[in-house]
Amino acid sequence: MSTHTQMTARQLKPYIGAMQQLAGVRTSVLDDGRGRGVRVADFDNGSGLAFQVLLDRGMDIGRATFKGIPLAYLTPVGIAHPAYYEPDGFRWLRNFGGGLLTGCGLSTVGSPEAESGMSVAGPLGLHGRLSNTPAEKIAVSEDWEDGRYVLKISGLLREASFFAENLECRRTIATIFGSGSITITDHLTNRGVRPAPLMLLYHINTGFPLLGENAVLKAQVRHTTPRNDIAAAGLADWARCQPPTAGYVEQCFYHDIEPEADGLARMTLANPDCGLALEVAFRKAELPCFTQWKMMGQQEYVMGLEPANCHPDGQAATKSKGTLKILQPDETSEHYLKISVGEIQ
Numbered sequence: 001m002s003t004h005t006q007m008t009a010r011q012l013k014p015y016i017g018a019m020q021q022l023a024g025v026r027t028s029v030l031d032d033g034r035g036r037g038v039r040v041a042d043f044d045n046g047s048g049l050a051f052q053v054l055l056d057r058g059m060d061i062g063r064a065t066f067k068g069i070p071l072a073y074l075t076p077v078g079i080a081h082p083a084y085y086e087p088d089g090f091r092w093l094r095n096f097g098g099g100l101l102t103g104c105g106l107s108t109v110g111s112p113e114a115e116s117g118m119s120v121a122g123p124l125g126l127h128g129r130l131s132n133t134p135a136e137k138i139a140v141s142e143d144w145e146d147g148r149y150v151l152k153i154s155g156l157l158r159e160a161s162f163f164a165e166n167l168e169c170r171r172t173i174a175t176i177f178g179s180g181s182i183t184i185t186d187h188l189t190n191r192g193v194r195p196a197p198l199m200l201l202y203h204i205n206t207g208f209p210l211l212g213e214n215a216v217l218k219a220q221v222r223h224t225t226p227r228n229d230i231a232a233a234g235l236a237d238w239a240r241c242q243p244p245t246a247g248y249v250e251q252c253f254y255h256d257i258e259p260e261a262d263g264l265a266r267m268t269l270a271n272p273d274c275g276l277a278l279e280v281a282f283r284k285a286e287l288p289c290f291t292q293w294k295m296m297g298q299q300e301y302v303m304g305l306e307p308a309n310c311h312p313d314g315q316a317a318t319k320s321k322g323t324l325k326i327l328q329p330d331e332t333s334e335h336y337l338k339i340s341v342g343e344i345q
Contacts, residue, residue: 005046005178009144022046023177025140025151027055035079041140041153045175049341051100051182056082056134059155059171062099066180066341069274072100073207073302082132088112092126098205098302100339103130105200106159106167106188110312124315128199133157135171149177166192167327181340188335190327197315198327201291201308202337204280206269211303213243215271217292220258227252227291227311238292241303248297254311255292259284264338267292267305275344282307282337307337 004012004022016022023046030038039055040062048067054060062079064071075098085095089112096102104110104127113124135155142151152174160166170187190196217239226232231251238253257265265284270277282290289311293304309325310318318324327333 008147009149019142019149019177023149023151024142025153027138027140030079033078034081034084037081037083038079039134039138043151043175045151045177045179047178047180049175049180049182051175053153053173054079054099055138055153055155057097058103058131058133058157059135059153059173060099060103060131061101061173061182062097064100066276069209069276071206071210071276071278071341072098073205073211074098076299082134085129085132087125087129088123090126092131095132098207100182100204100206101184102127102203102205103157103200104128104203104308104312105130105198106157106169107165107197107199108315109199109201109308109310111314111317113314113316127201127203127312129159130157130169130200133159151175151177160191165194165196166190167196167198180342181338183336183338186335187332188327189332190329193329195326195328197319198325198333199308199310199315199318200335201289201306201310201312202282202287203293204305204307204339206278206303206305208301209274210269210271210276210278211241211301212271212273213241214273215241215269215303217267217269217303219255219265219267220260221255222258223256225254227254234294238294242296244298244301245296246298248295248300250297251294252312253292253294255290257284257290265290265307269303269305270344272344276341277344279340280305280307280337281340283335286333286335287337309333309335 041053051064052062108124137156154172157169259265264281268279287307289308291306
């Protein structure tokens, strides 16, 4: 890491005309194809870490690189405007671009559910509406805080309906000049007068060349449960990757990860071939669940690392197990996670 990233504001001042020479955030609007009209914020934090926040896609994080090496899997869909969102069944996938972070929620996560009778909320499609929700009240900040130059963006994401839920998520994404980390902090509040289900999963999609056949996963796992019989057959190899494989069927594993003294649970994907390791750390008090989505298919080559307050089984199944999080009127739940990348020593 260059020594200039360790300098103070006073030390840097004689050398530069503006901090944007070294790090900054630039907002713009896409103007082509299905992504036309999507607002984006491009971050460059001066350490080699660069990433794009998709402001009209639930403040998801799209393409991300570290020293020029791509970190995230991108689907053939690309960036699509939420106007193209198809909510029913599995058609959420027609608007799923991948990227470093895709938000799933706020009322449901995982398997779609058929509508039962007339319902304002239903039918509940795959992974909910969050990723196709435009942010409002956007605020960008580039400033020194406690001796560190902090780049951050915040916005409000709302899931609301007449006669139904009234949920809001105040999301802040931040990175520090010279660091290899991104933090995501969500404040989720029920602004309605009725109790409301709250399901939220952070779909972190790692891809090639960070992901490769020699990459391995590491974590302090207390217990692992395969989601189905297909995953059970691959349980012994959950931590190991394979090359892209024709006809591969996805495997999902539910991990109970031991939190460390700081309250954060961690999982790391390390690949000696590209010399990088990516760590996902999340506060387990509010995000007790972790799903590993292992998809080693050709062109569909992605490892999902997914902290959540639920498993991706849908609202009805979660409720039947007695694990559905209910947010009371005016109650707020804070979620925190940190994505860090660095060179393998």
